Amino acid sequence: MEQFIAFGIVGLSTAAIYAIIGSGLVLTYTTTGVFNFAHGAAGMISAFVYWQLTIGWGWPTPTAIVAVLLVFAPLFGLAFGKALAPTQGLGDAEKLVMTIALLSGLIVLARWIWNPNESRSLSRFFADKKSIDLGVVTITWHQALTMVVAIVVAIALRILLFRTRTGAEMRATVDDRALVGLTGADPKRANRVAWILGIELAAIGGILIAPTVALDAAQLSLLIVSAYTAAIFGRLKSLPMTFLGAVVVGLMESYLTGYLPQNEYLPGLRLAAPALLLFVALLVFPHGRLRGRDRKLNPVPLPTRSGSVAFAATVIVLGLMLATMLTESDLITYGAMFAWAMIALSYVPLLGFAGQISLCQLSLAGIGAVAYSHLGPDGQWWAILAAMGIAAVVGVVIAIPALRLSGVYMALATAAFAVILDRWIFTLPSFEILGIKISLFDQGSISLVGPDLFGWKLDSIEEITVFAAVCVAVVGLAIAVLRRSKYGRRLIALRDSEAAYATLGGSLLIARVLVFAFSAAIAGLGGALYGMQSQAVAPEQFGLVSGLPIFLVVTIAGLGAVGAGLFTGLALAGPLKVIPVLWPGLSNLAQVLPALGGIAAGGGALKEGAIGPLRRDWFPMLRDRIIAPLLVVVILGLWGLRLIDVIDGWGFFFGVVAAVIAARFWHSERVKPDPETLEIPVEWVGVKRPWTSEDEEVLERGVTAGS
Incomplete structure (x- = not known):
C-alpha cells in the first residue's frame, strides 16, 4: 500500500x-x-x-x-x-x-x-533539504x-x-x-x-x-x-x-512505471501511453462533427495532360542525370530527393485535395520500409506492392476511428499515432500473432535492397535512383489523373465543406477511407524507396519531429500542386544538404529554413505556394516553340560535356541556371507587346505618345456620350 x-x-x-x-x-x-x-x-x-x-x-x-x-x-x-x-x-x-x-x-x-552532444542537467529545487x-x-x-x-x-x-x-x-x-x-x-x-x-x-x-x-x-x-x-x-x-x-x-x-511487467515488449508502452490516451480521448470526447465552408481556401490547380506528361518525363531525365553525374556517396545523399518527393506527394491528395490534415505520413513511410525489408529480402518486386498495401491498410485504420475528427483534432490524432509508432511499436522485438511472425526494426536497423524486376536486378545506387525517379513520375501522373477525375472533384468538394458534401449525399466514410488509403500507400512506397537509397534505416528516422520539415516544405510549395512533391525533394536533398557542405558554419541556419518558410506560408506571404509564381512567370517559356527546344538542347549539351569530363558538376549546375535565366529573359522580350500597339487611356495622350487629330474626335465622342 x-x-x-x-x-x-x-x-x-x-x-x-x-x-x-x-x-x-x-x-x-x-x-x-x-x-x-x-x-x-x-x-x-x-x-x-x-x-x-x-x-x-x-x-x-x-x-x-x-x-x-x-x-x-x-x-x-x-x-x-x-x-x-x-x-x-x-x-x-x-x-x-x-x-x-x-x-x-x-x-x-x-x-x-x-x-545536443553535450550532456546537461538541472538540480531539483531544494535538493539539499530533507x-x-x-x-x-x-x-x-x-x-x-x-x-x-x-x-x-x-x-x-x-x-x-x-x-x-x-x-x-x-x-x-x-x-x-x-x-x-x-x-x-x-x-x-x-x-x-x-x-x-x-x-x-x-x-x-x-x-x-x-x-x-x-x-x-x-x-x-x-x-x-x-x-x-x-x-x-x-x-x-x-x-x-x-x-x-x-x-x-x-x-x-x-x-x-511502477507496476508494468518487466519484459522486452512493454517498456515503450509507458513512453507511448500519453499519446495512446490522447488518441482514445479524441475518439471518446465529443467534438464538432462537420465543419462549414472555409472561404479563404485557395483553388486547387488543374494540371493539363500535356503538362503532366512533360513533367513526368522531366523527373525521369533528372533521375538519369543524377545517376550518371554523381558519385555513389553523393547519390546516397542527394538521390534521396525522389524518396522525399514520394512521401511529400502523399500530402497532395490527402491535404491538398481533401483537406484532411495528417502529421503521420513519415511514420506510414516507416511502415512501408519495414514491410518491404521483411517481405522482399532479395528484392522481390511484389514486396513493393505488398508494402504499399500494408501502409494503405494502416491508413484505413487511422481514417475509420478518426472519421468524426477534423481540423486540429485530426492533426492531434495523427500526431499521437506517430508518437505511438515512434516510442513503442517501432521499438518492439519480433513477435507472433496467430502463429505469424511479425518483425519490425528488431530493436535496431533494417537493411533494404533494390528490387528485382522480372530478372533485372537493381543492385546499384544509380539504378535505384533512376527507379525512384520513375516511381515519382508514375505516381505524379496518377495524382494528376485523380485531380482531373470525378472523384478528384469530389475530394475538393469535401475539402471545401464537409457539411455540404454530406448534405448532397456524399459518403464521408468512403471518401476519407479511400483518400487515406491512397495517401498512405504513396507514403509506404516513399519509405521503401528511401530505405533502398539509404540501404539501411532505423526507427528514429521516421519519428514525428523528423517528419515536420516534409510537412512544412510541401506546404511552402503549395498544397494541391503535383509538383509539390519534387519541390520538396529538391529542397530537402538540395539546399539543406548543399549549404552545410559549401558553408559548414551555416549548417544550423540551413536546418531552420523550412521553419522560416513555414512561418511565411502560414502567415499568408505565400498564399498560392511557391509553385504558383513559378507556374505563372517561368513555365510559359516552356511552351515557346523556339525557346523551349533550344533550352532542352543546351541542357542536354551541358550534360554531355559533364559526361566526358569537360566540365565538372558545378559547371553543369551553374550552366543550367544561366541557361534557364537567359531563356526567361528572352521569352519576356519575345512576348513583350509593341509600345505603339498598346491602348493608352485618353488622359495620358500627349504624355506617353504625341497628340493626333483622331484623339480629339475620340475625346469629343466621350464628352457627348457622358452628357
Whole structure:
C-alpha cells in the first residue's frame, strides 16, 4: 500500500506540471482560436535559458527564475502573439502550419545554441533539504513545490477569468471578437495577455519538469503530448477538466512505471501511453462533427495532360542525370530527393485535395520500409506492392476511428499515432500473432535492397535512383489523373465543406477511407524507396519531429500542386544538404529554413505556394516553340560535356541556371507587346505618345456620350 501511495504522489507531482502546461495551452486556444503546437517548445526554450543562467553563467537561482519568468517569458509570449497574429480568421491548416513551423524552428534553434552532444542537467529545487515525511510516504520538496504551484496557478486563473475585467474580455473574445470591440473592450489586448500568460505557464512547467528528465530539445518539446491529453480532457475550453485530465495522465504514467511487467515488449508502452490516451480521448470526447465552408481556401490547380506528361518525363531525365553525374556517396545523399518527393506527394491528395490534415505520413513511410525489408529480402518486386498495401491498410485504420475528427483534432490524432509508432511499436522485438511472425526494426536497423524486376536486378545506387525517379513520375501522373477525375472533384468538394458534401449525399466514410488509403500507400512506397537509397534505416528516422520539415516544405510549395512533391525533394536533398557542405558554419541556419518558410506560408506571404509564381512567370517559356527546344538542347549539351569530363558538376549546375535565366529573359522580350500597339487611356495622350487629330474626335465622342 505504501508503494501504491508513493507512486501516486509521484504521479500527482507530474500531473501538476502537465496541468500547468495544459492550462496555458487551453488559455491561448480559447482566447485566440490558435492551437499552439509549439507550446511545449516554448517551455523547452525557457528551461534551456534557465539552465544557461544558473549552470552556464552561475546566476543565483532566485535571480534566474525572476529573469526567465518576469522578463524572458513575457517577451517570448509577445513574440508568439505577434508571429501568430496573421492567422486570426484563417483556416485550421494555416494556423497549424504556423505553430508547427515554430515547433520545428525552436527545436533546431535550441540544438543550434546548445550543442545536443553535450550532456546537461538541472538540480531539483531544494535538493539539499530533507524530504517531507508524511508517515506512510515521503515526498521531496521539489514535488511539494510543483503541487503548490499548480494549486496557485489554478486559483490565480480562476480569479483572473471570473473576477477581473481583463478576464471578462478574454472570455468574451472567444464568443465574438467584433462584438467585444463594439463594447469598448480591446480584443487585441486580451490576445496579448493570453499569449503572455500561456507562454508564462509553459515556462513554469518547463523549469519544473526539466530537473526530472534529460535536457533534450525534442524530448522536452514532445512532453507537451501529455499536456495535449490533459487539454483534450477539458475539450480545449474547461480548465477544471484540464486539471483532471492532467491527474489521469500523471497517475497513469507513474503506475505504469511502477507496476508494468518487466519484459522486452512493454517498456515503450509507458513512453507511448500519453499519446495512446490522447488518441482514445479524441475518439471518446465529443467534438464538432462537420465543419462549414472555409472561404479563404485557395483553388486547387488543374494540371493539363500535356503538362503532366512533360513533367513526368522531366523527373525521369533528372533521375538519369543524377545517376550518371554523381558519385555513389553523393547519390546516397542527394538521390534521396525522389524518396522525399514520394512521401511529400502523399500530402497532395490527402491535404491538398481533401483537406484532411495528417502529421503521420513519415511514420506510414516507416511502415512501408519495414514491410518491404521483411517481405522482399532479395528484392522481390511484389514486396513493393505488398508494402504499399500494408501502409494503405494502416491508413484505413487511422481514417475509420478518426472519421468524426477534423481540423486540429485530426492533426492531434495523427500526431499521437506517430508518437505511438515512434516510442513503442517501432521499438518492439519480433513477435507472433496467430502463429505469424511479425518483425519490425528488431530493436535496431533494417537493411533494404533494390528490387528485382522480372530478372533485372537493381543492385546499384544509380539504378535505384533512376527507379525512384520513375516511381515519382508514375505516381505524379496518377495524382494528376485523380485531380482531373470525378472523384478528384469530389475530394475538393469535401475539402471545401464537409457539411455540404454530406448534405448532397456524399459518403464521408468512403471518401476519407479511400483518400487515406491512397495517401498512405504513396507514403509506404516513399519509405521503401528511401530505405533502398539509404540501404539501411532505423526507427528514429521516421519519428514525428523528423517528419515536420516534409510537412512544412510541401506546404511552402503549395498544397494541391503535383509538383509539390519534387519541390520538396529538391529542397530537402538540395539546399539543406548543399549549404552545410559549401558553408559548414551555416549548417544550423540551413536546418531552420523550412521553419522560416513555414512561418511565411502560414502567415499568408505565400498564399498560392511557391509553385504558383513559378507556374505563372517561368513555365510559359516552356511552351515557346523556339525557346523551349533550344533550352532542352543546351541542357542536354551541358550534360554531355559533364559526361566526358569537360566540365565538372558545378559547371553543369551553374550552366543550367544561366541557361534557364537567359531563356526567361528572352521569352519576356519575345512576348513583350509593341509600345505603339498598346491602348493608352485618353488622359495620358500627349504624355506617353504625341497628340493626333483622331484623339480629339475620340475625346469629343466621350464628352457627348457622358452628357
